[in-house]
Amino acid sequence: MRIILCGTLLAVALSGATFDIPGALVPRNRIDELVFARWKQLGIQPANLSSDSVFVRRVYLDAIGTLPTAREAADFLADQDPNKRAVLIDRLLERDEFADYWAMKWSDLLRVKAEFPIDLWPNAAQAYYHWIRDSIRQNKPYDQFVREMLTASGSNFRSAPVNFYRAMQNKEPRGIAQTVALTFMGARAEKWPKERLDGMAAFFCKLGYKHTGEWKEEIVFFDPDKKSDNAAAIFPDGTPAHPAAGQDPREVFADWLITPRNPWFTRNLANRAWYWLLGRGIVQEPDDLRDDNPPENPELLAYLEKELASSHYDLKHLFRLILNSTTYQLSPIPRTQAAEHFAAYPLRRLDAEVLIDALCQITGTSETYSSSIPEPYTFMPDFQRSIALPDGSITSSFLDLYGRPPRDTGIESERNNKITDAQRLHLLNSTHIQRKLQQSPVLQAMMREIKDPDELVTQVFLTVLSRYPTGEEWKLVQAHSSSGAARGQAAVVDLAWALINSTEFQYRH
């Protein structure tokens, strides 16, 4: 089919406000009151509110790691309900992809990986993954989620949360204490005074590991008779612990940790949630809580902690509060350079998994994933979404190239979203991407079914950028297609190619 992109181009009026909505900001909830007060105190002029098209794309990517379809974007933009942002947020929190995306994030932190250096083994990695995903799907209270892991005993295949104690390279008591501190306290225990780490390590010195007759089965268990040279158990806040005879000291530790009074537990999650959605922790780095690394806005962090505890550790409640705030919904275009005070939404390159899933969705194509050590559990079907991969050892060269975390340590910064030359080469000029565009069933169907060139351009914009073209963009598209540089299918491929290579596509904004 031959298509020349021209004709009467009816510019969809976006009044120049493609990305933001000028006007005074209105605080939507307590978060905004606390953040606005900070701006006022520091004399910061925040960015405007994001436009609907920016918001719809952002909230899909942030909440469910998934690009809105053209239809979803168009429906949202057409919706006249003044409350439509809140309605959309509620809907997204119930999507299956919510569980997929957040299971992926947790699997990074909990190091869900079959092979080196974590070595969970494929079916144990997947048992662990499914337990994590189910917990998120049910919105299991976070305190219960952590307690199930910390106090778990049993088989790696049958009692999935025991894999927490297997998913680390160093399984000596100090190594376990470091991992627990990093994961659930957001603290770098290797920087603590030695006595504090030793005191915490003592809670994990009665942990036994043993193999069974089943291939690669491992039992993690409380071994009261285990010999150890560890110091007395002392909580990281300096209080001595007194486990009863025959009591699993991990229970005693969990009782101390998992309570709103604990100075690390609730704060760690509240801060991480903010980091995940706003791109920067109130305490930054998000997993480096310590006295000499103070929060940017202590009242804000205290408020989020209070909400988390009073909702009985309902993570969705916390997400809902943040996503509905004006602070979260700011435009990415700053008016004062004050990224550390959350005065604009920060640009962030799409996560490797989200990016490849978006490219597959736009083009209707599939990827191949494999493990360097193929086992029956590691074979993935066609159209597998990469945000739903159950094991960090199942991967692709694209995911590696785009900085998917290796899941070696569980540190947040393992995920590297800094752009590299090789990434730009790949998206601009690889056979992989060019083939996806040229052989795209989605683009081909559009060209077959949409006879009106204007409508076709609109659909490509909605599919890739989740918005309508601006007046200026209409003119550019028309000029390119009438220049003879590319015609017919090539013109559509060039347009899709240019849009996926734009800042707007590659970055959350």
Next chain:
Amino acid sequence: MNTTTRILPITRRDMLRGALFGATGLLVTGNAGRALAAAPNAKAKSVIQIWMWGGPGHLDTFDPKPEAGYDYCGPLNSPIETNVKGIRICELLPLLAKQADKYSLVRSLTHDVYAHETASYTMQTGRISGGHDVYPSVGSVVSLFKGYGAGYKGLIPPYIVLTEPQGRFSEAGFLGGRYLPFATGGDPAQTRFAVEGVVLQGITDQRQRSRRDYLHQLDTLGHAMEGDPQVAAAKQAEEQAYELILGDAGKVFDLSQEKDPLRDRYGRNTFGQSCLAARRLVERGVPYVTINYKGGWDTHKDNFQVMRRKLPEMDKGLSTLLEDLSDRGLLSSTIVWWNGEFGRKPKVDWEAPWNGGRNHWGGVFCALLAGGGFQGGHAIGSSDARGEAVKDRPVYPGDLIGTIYELMGIDPAGNLPHPAGDSARVTPLASEGLPVAGHLKEIV
């Protein structure tokens, strides 16, 4: 067009890039700076690592044991003399036998690790796995100390792998994605070596340029946010990418610029042409090139049939590489490093289903080292009569790697930048798990 000098195309972008990465100083501080300061004494400028993944049998290559009998050496029982008196190698390597004055053999490499992924980790980092960290591989360390943060100005990334990453572990370790190798993809033995991202078939340069203009025009958010550090970084990366796509630097991958007789000598197969591509890369100043031997050497079954098929190919490619580097005056500044993650079990598994296969063997195995300050014509260390254990002069992976670093002007006792600020030595101490026997002074 052949040339014997190292070409470093310097463009405005390079200078800008040097300025950017130089100014931020990136990670090169403290003891890492010490490692850099040693650079002027470096003998080697580049490393070509021939990674024999899967682990080739040491008895079947450079440590033959015909006296051990059929149960050990199978049909490969007639090793041949080389051009160095006293050094014999496998009869399937006649071309390498004529080049033995150019390389030295280490016949006492050992780590006692028997699984692929852990042995790969040990052989590429010098360390035993199991600590809190994953250390970077040699290529990533060289990329840190000799790459963009340290004065390298080439457009070709400083750490290239032909053609696929080995994928056993994250090769950059805790250094992070910036130090991962650039994997070329494609196949250099094809008519056109389609390096992923650099060479796109079916798109003319003219269309490339028109698409680039189109993209720039349509980058509405990029225009609205000019000056944002993320947008600036993306723009910078894109300009570099286009220098490779449209400029001359990418021609390094165009093997048709080489004369046919030379291409034939390397062997018209993926390994042979990878060796040729590696030579072209180091000629242009790329500090680290890994050839990840396609298909691997994990010969649990039918070991001897596989050797008869694959060793002649390896013989041709590797011997031509040594000769060609030498002819061009490049061997003195280019280290060629050959080994797998381990050797293979000396006692052959004759029974079904192995039918003359060899299992993994980390007890003792061998390496080949040439150029860049390594002397040729020596064999250091030895294994016992059956090639099962070290007989004398054990060499641990950290010793070998540390010697490569020294020749590259990288201080093995320097520090790597650790994300959590922990101290992390370039090469391990004995207290980290493997003994240290010291650097390979006999051959440098």
